[in-house]
Amino acid sequence: MRDLYEKFAYDYDEFGPIEDYLGDEKTFFNKLFSEHGVKTVLDCACGTGQHVLMLAQSGYNVWGSDFSKSMLEVAHKNLQKKDCSIPLYQCDFRFLEQVFERKFDAIVCLTNSLPHLHTDEDLLTALRSMKNRLNQNGLLVLTQGTTHFTLTLPSIEVVVNRPDFSRIFVKEHDGRFQTIHVLDLFHSAERLESNQYDIVYRILLDEEYKRLLTQAGFTNIRMYGDYKMNHYDEKSWRLIVVAEA
Template sequence: MKDSTISFYDELSEEYHLIFDDWYQTVLQQGQILDQFICSPRVQFDNKSKTLLDASCGIGTQAIGLARLGYNVTATDISPQSVARGVKEAEKAGVAIHFGVADFRTLQEDVEGEFSIVLSADNAIPHLLTDEDLAAACRNMHAKLSEGGLLIVTIRDYDHHVQQKERATIPRVFDDGKRVVFQVWDWSNDYKTYTVNHFILIESEGKWNTSVQRTTYRALLRDEFSQILSAAGFDNIDWHMPADSGYYQPIVTARKGKPTTVR
């Protein structure tokens, strides 16, 4: 993960809510959807302790919604500015969340304790561009789970995006046409990575103000990620598509099994 990723989210932190029609309503909806998913027969998870580490919390989009539903949430992110805003938003929402700055690859050092659930939502993991960095992140997420704990990661449907070779997202128009949000994707020649140009256009007094941030992602295919998770020690690795989970991105779940006894 490069410094450009930190800069991308630091710069976006004060505007992040503008990506959504109503950010706080999204907070509530995503919290409900994820809670229902965790408690569903599909996942089969005994969620009595409700201790959760959100390892890519941003400004709190998932963490706040889950804290409102009774989860004991620790929330970390690589972007200090996003974490700072997350603290403010949690205070506004009246929920107690322990926030901190941490890197996926060093969670074991940066975050104290173990959790029944480790979450990374909103396509954060694919900022890690190499197998080595992904493996380090998965090992660290594994280390932060208690025995039998549940990993939840959501990413874009890269199997579809690579096949379709998509170049941009469909513009989303809010505020009666006065706010437009979209992305332009510049793919590498081998379609293994792409640079996102993230645009927010806002009309004010007849003039359009444009905000643009850039960052790079890996087009992480499902089989690739499953293999990396397995190598990190996870088992019961399952993919859940939006039509089944109700969440807007594909979700992968995995478990931290019991330690193997050497005889």
């Protein structure tokens, strides 16, 4: 499997200060996890470590893993800066048992990470691997910005607009896949550079998730449309999937 984030990792956090967008997520996880008595959490696509940091700061016992060595390198640096020590491992989330002997009360796979897998076979392998590393009735949480509604939005989106840097998404999709061309434009005297990263996601919406999660043996599957726990519908900006092992 190719690491799509090998170079992108080092600029990934240009999305902006995480505190700006993690507030609602923090409240969501605290509510969900306290209702289910969650103490141990694995973020199996931890990326640059923003969610493991947030969860550790909220008092959970946290582990992180990711396929991308570059993302993990950035995560290590981000955690170091915050004086926070969290075990991080390189691991493909289709094969968690190869790295993790222990089980967790919750596994999270956030911000369009699972849809990097394109076939039912790979998706089921990943979901079964996640179920296998969860304690009985453990929680799986998946989140993404791809929804029935966001798929109807204009294909060009300015995601970051700063005097020195712009990040533009150019999106295209057919019924099954969505490609996001990420255009990073650095336009200051210190850094004049443009980079493009092309990421192809399998389009997974509520019905597909229900089918795949049920096939993988999960129960009590629910879909939220935002971090305030409103139900997912055709107008939602977000799809948040919660299921029990």
